[in-house]
Every structure is written in structure tokens, then in C-alpha cells.
Amino acid sequence: MLLAKSMESFHGLEEAKKYDHTVLGVKQELIIQHEWSPGSCFFLPHGAHIYNKLMDLIRNQYWNRGYQEVITPNVFNMDLWAQAKSNKEDMFVLQIDKQEFGLKPMNCPGHCLVFKHKVRSYRELPIRFADFGVLHSNEASGALSGLTHARRFQKDDAHIFCRESQIKDEVKKALNFIDDVYQIFGFTYELKLSTRPAKCLVDIEKWEMAENALREALDEFGKPWQVNKDDGAFYGPKIDIGVYDSLNRKFQCGTLQLDFLLPNRFKLEFSTEDEAKIERPVMIHRSILGSVESMFAILLEHYKGKWPFWLSPRQAIVCPVSEKSHAYAMQVRDQIHLAGYQVDAITTDMKIQKKAQEAQLAQYNYILVVGEEEANTGQVSVQVRDKADHSVMSINNLLEHFREEVAAFH
Numbered sequence: 001m002l003l004a005k006s007m008e009s010f011h012g013l014e015e016a017k018k019y020d021h022t023v024l025g026v027k028q029e030l031i032i033q034h035e036w037s038p039g040s041c042f043f044l045p046h047g048a049h050i051y052n053k054l055m056d057l058i059r060n061q062y063w064n065r066g067y068q069e070v071i072t073p074n075v076f077n078m079d080l081w082a083q084a085k086s087n088k089e090d091m092f093v094l095q096i097d098k099q100e101f102g103l104k105p106m107n108c109p110g111h112c113l114v115f116k117h118k119v120r121s122y123r124e125l126p127i128r129f130a131d132f133g134v135l136h137s138n139e140a141s142g143a144l145s146g147l148t149h150a151r152r153f154q155k156d157d158a159h160i161f162c163r164e165s166q167i168k169d170e171v172k173k174a175l176n177f178i179d180d181v182y183q184i185f186g187f188t189y190e191l192k193l194s195t196r197p198a199k200c201l202v203d204i205e206k207w208e209m210a211e212n213a214l215r216e217a218l219d220e221f222g223k224p225w226q227v228n229k230d231d232g233a234f235y236g237p238k239i240d241i242g243v244y245d246s247l248n249r250k251f252q253c254g255t256l257q258l259d260f261l262l263p264n265r266f267k268l269e270f271s272t273e274d275e276a277k278i279e280r281p282v283m284i285h286r287s288i289l290g291s292v293e294s295m296f297a298i299l300l301e302h303y304k305g306k307w308p309f310w311l312s313p314r315q316a317i318v319c320p321v322s323e324k325s326h327a328y329a330m331q332v333r334d335q336i337h338l339a340g341y342q343v344d345a346i347t348t349d350m351k352i353q354k355k356a357q358e359a360q361l362a363q364y365n366y367i368l369v370v371g372e373e374e375a376n377t378g379q380v381s382v383q384v385r386d387k388a389d390h391s392v393m394s395i396n397n398l399l400e401h402f403r404e405e406v407a408a409f410h
Helices: 002-018 021-027 045-065 078-084 108-116 164-185 204-221 261-265 292-302 323-338 352-361 372-377 395-407
Strands: 075-077 093-096 099-103 127-131 134-136 152-154 157-162 188-194 225-228 238-244 250-259 282-287 316-320 343-345 366-370 379-384 390-394
Touching: 021 292, 045 127, 045 164, 045 292, 075 078, 078 099, 078 108, 078 261, 108 127, 108 157, 108 261, 108 282, 152 292, 157 164, 164 188, 164 204, 164 238, 164 250, 164 282, 188 204, 250 261, 250 292, 261 282, 316 323, 316 352, 323 343, 323 366, 323 372, 323 395, 352 366, 366 372, 372 379, 379 395, 390 395
Parallel strands: 188 225, 316 343, 316 366
Antiparallel strands: 075 099, 093 099, 127 157, 134 152, 157 282, 188 238, 238 250, 250 282, 366 379, 379 390
């Protein structure tokens, strides 16, 4: 039994090493790193395509889910970070006009300023601000690790400002959002409610109200959850989301965290039904991907480099049988490109078998072979990645098939 577990563990380590994102990302020409910018990755065209698709996935959901996207500055006077009680040691600090400024490591204080810029009414709540702003964290050199521990990163960051009575509903909506996205990726995940820690700056009555709201939200969400005793933050209870990939490794990606302190520190207010009274909003920190860089790395290893069609930077490649078919191959490529898909063409003198082999190694989702017969009939011979069989389709039918495949994931 112990030998079997040992072998299983060894196999898991070998699989993880084989699909390490820092190796596979370079091999697939997705990312590079350079010594002149440690902890900050370069995303090559194919990598930038995936990166932007991940943000688009979240952004496209915002309209129907009631989020408003904002853009906030990258640099703030250190007075802001002092008010937020952020750790200066974790920041990149600049001297500008004899004053200290810091590159933002988080979006939360900036969103507080957006909330505070005008008088707010209870009728506006909940307000859901979303931000893909660039963040910087002054990580020690020894802690840097590819895309998973970086100095420059972006998050699918959102902050929800709501009334205490709205906490349960907002948490349920966030859980549904998280579930919808993780299903697209094929992740399984676990939920843990982190309860009041020994050191806590929130009064007991308010904490218990919030924790009970989270418990009710989790119960009504309907998926199994556990209690993570005494592991809440000093500023509010949270739900930890542990994601499992195809290699059964666990990652912390999403965030669902209540915060009672930042609204106090920034003196955020809204008028109630009785206009003579004001209340403080509750702030909910919410992300699903976590950092886009980390999710990129996790997905690259999760899919083992075989990107699903909707996310793939190499959706199709056209392979002409001979030079006689080159003109038609370029025509097919241009049609597919104009329809909005990632497509290439091989027009070298390689034999068709070699072209198909190269395309398979590069993990193209669809290999489209064209010869004189296809050119005469306006069709393509279609081979799907990792499948041996072929089918012949018209260009219009192929594009309709592509549209259906993308639609299945959105």
C-alpha cells in the first residue's frame, strides 16, 4: 500500500515537472522572462491572446451581473497607503517632488476613493466596482517563481459595497459567478468558511452577523463546505476557495472576503431611508481568476498545453498538399482570420505528412488539409487534434462549427 502511494506521488511529481508552465510556456512561445525585469513576464503574441481571453471571459460576464468597470491610478501618495495601513515593505516606493509615492499592490483603497467621490444613497447599493489594473508587489528575489509568484500582475479584482442586510445575497451571487467560471475550466473546488480569529478588530456582534450571513449563503448555494476554524482575517470573515486541477493539485485562486475596516478607515458613508442618518457600507473583496498570471500558469499545466478551442492561440492551421494549392490555402486562411479565429498556414516545401506532424506537435486544435480537389470544390479536409479520423467540410460549415464550439464555453 505504501509502495503504491509512493509510486503515485512520484508519478504526480513527474507529471508536474513535465508540464511545468515555465518550460511549456517557452516551448509554446507564450511567455519569456528577462534578467532585466525579474518577476515580470513578457507575454508573446500567442500568450497575450490567452491572457486577454481570460480577462474577456470575466469582463463579458460583468454586464449581466451588475458590475461597473473602473480604471484607477497605478501610483498613489504614501498617505493613501498609510490610511489603508498597507505594509510599505511590500511595495515599490518612488520619490516624486520630494514626496513618497507607491506603486499599488492592490485596488481596494482606490475603489474606496471612487465610492467616496460623491454623496451615496442606500438606493445605489449594492455597488460593484471591477478593475483589471496592473499591480506590483515587492517580492524578494528568492520568492519569485515564474508566473505564480511575480512582481507585476493583474487581477480580475472587484469590490462590492453593500448594506449588512445585502451580504447574503451578494455572497450567493459571487459564489454562482465563481462556479460558472470554474465549470468552464473543468476545475473541481472546495469551500471553507474561515471563522473569527483570536486577533480581530471587528466587534463580536457585527462579526457574528456577517458569519451567519456567509453560513446561510453557503447553505443556499447548495455545495458541500467546511469550517476553517479561527482562520478569518482581522477585518472580517471569508470563504476560502481551493481549486483542484487535472493533476489533483490544490490552488488558492478566488477570493470572497468581507471587510469592515477599510470602509471605516476611509470614512465611507451612504444615506439611509431616514436621510438624517448615515451608515457605513460593508466591503466585499471578490476575485475569481485571482491573478491572471497565476491562472494562466495553472491552466497551462491543467490542460497540459492542449488549450481548449475557445482559449487556444492556435485554433487552426491550413496545410496545402503541394505548391499548386498554396493560393487556395492562403484564401482559406484569410477567410478564417476575417471571421475572428486564430489561424496560420504552412507554405514551406515540407511533405504533407510532415506538415501535419508539425501541426500536431504545436497543438493546433484543427488541421485543415487542402489539395487540388478541395480547391475545386471550395472545401477543406478537417482533422481534429488527437483524433485520427478526417472529415470534409465547406468553409461556411467549418466556421459555423467554430462558432458553436466557442458558444459552448460562454
